[in-house]
Amino acid sequence: MTALSLTNVCKSFGQVEVLKDINLTVEEGEFVVFVGPSGCGKSTLLRVISGLEEATSGDIEISDNSVNDVPPAKRGIAMVFQSYALYPHLTVRDNMSLALKQERKPKDEIATRVAEASRMLSLGDYLDRRPSELSGGQRQRVAIGRAVVREPDLFLFDEPLSNLDAALRMNTRLEIARLHRQLGASMIYVTHDQIEAMTLADKIVVLRDGRVEQVGSPMEIYNHPANRFVAEFIGSPSMNFVPAERLGGQNGQFVGIRPEYAQVTPNGRLKGKVIHVEKLGGDTNILIDLGDDLTFTSRVFGQYDTHVDQEITLDFDDTKCLSFDAEGQRI
Numbered sequence: 001m002t003a004l005s006l007t008n009v010c011k012s013f014g015q016v017e018v019l020k021d022i023n024l025t026v027e028e029g030e031f032v033v034f035v036g037p038s039g040c041g042k043s044t045l046l047r048v049i050s051g052l053e054e055a056t057s058g059d060i061e062i063s064d065n066s067v068n069d070v071p072p073a074k075r076g077i078a079m080v081f082q083s084y085a086l087y088p089h090l091t092v093r094d095n096m097s098l099a100l101k102q103e104r105k106p107k108d109e110i111a112t113r114v115a116e117a118s119r120m121l122s123l124g125d126y127l128d129r130r131p132s133e134l135s136g137g138q139r140q141r142v143a144i145g146r147a148v149v150r151e152p153d154l155f156l157f158d159e160p161l162s163n164l165d166a167a168l169r170m171n172t173r174l175e176i177a178r179l180h181r182q183l184g185a186s187m188i189y190v191t192h193d194q195i196e197a198m199t200l201a202d203k204i205v206v207l208r209d210g211r212v213e214q215v216g217s218p219m220e221i222y223n224h225p226a227n228r229f230v231a232e233f234i235g236s237p238s239m240n241f242v243p244a245e246r247l248g249g250q251n252g253q254f255v256g257i258r259p260e261y262a263q264v265t266p267n268g269r270l271k272g273k274v275i276h277v278e279k280l281g282g283d284t285n286i287l288i289d290l291g292d293d294l295t296f297t298s299r300v301f302g303q304y305d306t307h308v309d310q311e312i313t314l315d316f317d318d319t320k321c322l323s324f325d326a327e328g329q330r331i
């Protein structure tokens with residue numbers, strides 16, 4: 001069964017086309033992440049799938065059934081947003097039970113589902129607390145629990161971790177990955193965060209300006225980006241692009257070199273002056289001015305000792321380089 005299928009989906013707000021002919025499938029149990037620059041249409045696409053926005057044209061199927069005319073509450077989906085919007089006067093247990101009570105599910109079944117979800121999300125000790133008595137991470141886990149108890153066919157997450165600090169983001173990210181493994185549920189997840197996209201996704205969908213640029217597994221996208229936009233967007237620090245003529249004997253107009261594949265070495269093919277050093281502890285990012293307005297980043301494993309204004313040379317493994325034509329397409 002296909003969890004979600006989008007065929008020629010378009011969405012305009014007045015004259016502005018925000019989604020342009022989106023075709024996409026999500027297989028059952030798949031974790032799909034939407035990424036792309038701000039304003040590219042990620043949230044709008046999620047809202048169109050959920051039914052909170054109506055598509056201007058195109059077909060949407062959830063679990064092989066057309067939902068074009070089905071209201072949000074009947075689509076078999078549950079959404080988790082950035083702002084968790086829990087009811088402050090209700091306990092964790094009541095927040096998690098509410099949707100099931102509204103659906104008039106039997107009391108026993110509600111209790112079982114809430115117990116199971118709170119066990120999965122390590123919320124068992126907090127069921128009698130109110131949201132104000134929880135940390136931000138715990139609140140977001142309650143919001144996720146509220147979705148889990150509904151046993152939806154499809155989970156939709158809209159930047160659920162963006163209000164959390166770095167340590168909590170990591171913990172909650174691991175919780176979401178574990179939850180996905182345990183439930184085997186189909187999930188769509190919107191994020192700005194590279195690490196979330198790379199670590200959670202079975203499949204990444206890169207969007208630009210309302211269109212799908214590329215769909216693939218994280219490593220396919222990282223190692224075989226279709227074009228310069230995807231190559232630049234995925235990976236941090238970003239891929240370097242050097243005019244091919246500067247390197248001699250290379251194909252295409254530009255050569256793409258990931259920072260980790262360019263290493264400082266005596267007599268390397270690229271010469272420049274260090275303009276900034278980022279010492280991260282485990283890695284060192286060295287920004288180098290290669291002249292002709294070309295800045296290059298090298299990522300060196302460990303704590304590399306260099307300083308601003310030092311002249312250095314770099315070299316790279318040719319087999320790891322990518323070639324792009326003048327229009328930015330991969331060759």
Ligand SMILES: Nc1ncnc2c1ncn2[C@@H]1O[C@H](COP(=O)(O)OP(=O)(O)OP(=O)(O)O)[C@@H](O)[C@H]1O
Binds near residue numbers: 037039041042043044
């Ligand atoms: N209700 C609306 N009316 C008019 N334009 C809208 C509406 N909602 C979104 N847009 C526009 O559609 C475009 C896509 O917005 P959307 O929120 O989907 O982008 P996004 O990729 O999720 O961005 P971000 O990463 O910043 O959240 C934007 O240009 C936005 O201004």
